Amino acid sequence: MYGQDRVYKKVEVIGVSKGGIEAAIQAAVDKAHKTLDKLSWFEVEGIRGHVGDDGKITEYQVVLKVAFQLKD
DSSP, rough: OOTTTOEEEEEEEEESSSSOHHHHHHHHHHHHHHHTEEEEEEEEEEEEEEOTTTSSSEEEEEEEEEEEEEEO
């Protein structure tokens, strides 16, 4: 595969988790993997979260670009 010509498409997804940044990234990648063929890589575009009334972080939101290989 590597060394051969190929073409990818990037799409934006947002992962959300109460478990932290890595969990939010994994949630987004897991869902993308289930819905896109030949998922190849991701890049983090942004990180944000929600703060509850008590001042504690209630969830993490991570904006990702994921890339998948286009079919021949």
